[in-house]
Amino acid sequence: AAGVIQSPRHLIKEKRETATLKCYPIPRHDTVYWYQQGPGQDPQFLISFYEKMQSDKGSIPDRFSAQQFSDYHSELNMSSLELGDSALYFCASSLDPRQLANYGYTFGSGTRLTVV
């Protein structure tokens, strides 16, 4: 079965550079979520989109922005990268939770961003 696809799997950037992470949800999933997991930390919710509109916002820095496109894929744009941005970034997708309460997520394999 198709899963959530994230690209790239690994990314190395220098401080103050920009990075773009991509997420392709499971077909027919219309909701996308982004999480950040620092080294030795639990994942922290960043932002979510439903039907191309931002639906919820967590601890996403102002230097980061994200959007969901017409094909439901999403991109997380990160500017002025800092060493502390080094983390594993997960994307997850689901059907509209308002339609299926307590429906689970499927996570992608993550993008490991290293800022040097």
Place this chain on the structure above:
Amino acid sequence: AQKITQTQPGMFVQEKEAVTLDCTYDTSDPSYGLFWYKQPSSGEMIFLIYQGSYDQQNATEGRYSLNFQKARKSANLVISASQLGDSAMYFCAMREGAYGQNFVFGPGTRLSVLP
């Protein structure tokens, strides 16, 4: 306040034995979902099992079962017949509300299965 508590930073279990990973949660919402995820060293987050707040029976998925004690707000994961491949980080997570948008994760428990 921490919404998900996992009090065991690390656990060891002998191969073929059963192990229980603890999880307690805090919510005032009557509708919520509890999830367990496994994260091996490769990093991907693998869904294991789900328990809804209104479910009458404990969830089971193969070797995984969830010991759900609603009054105590605990949702412990039981892994039976541990295998070497079970060595990983295990995260308990909660999704609040009937239309909850995002997960809150616990700090995780690192399970090591010994041969």
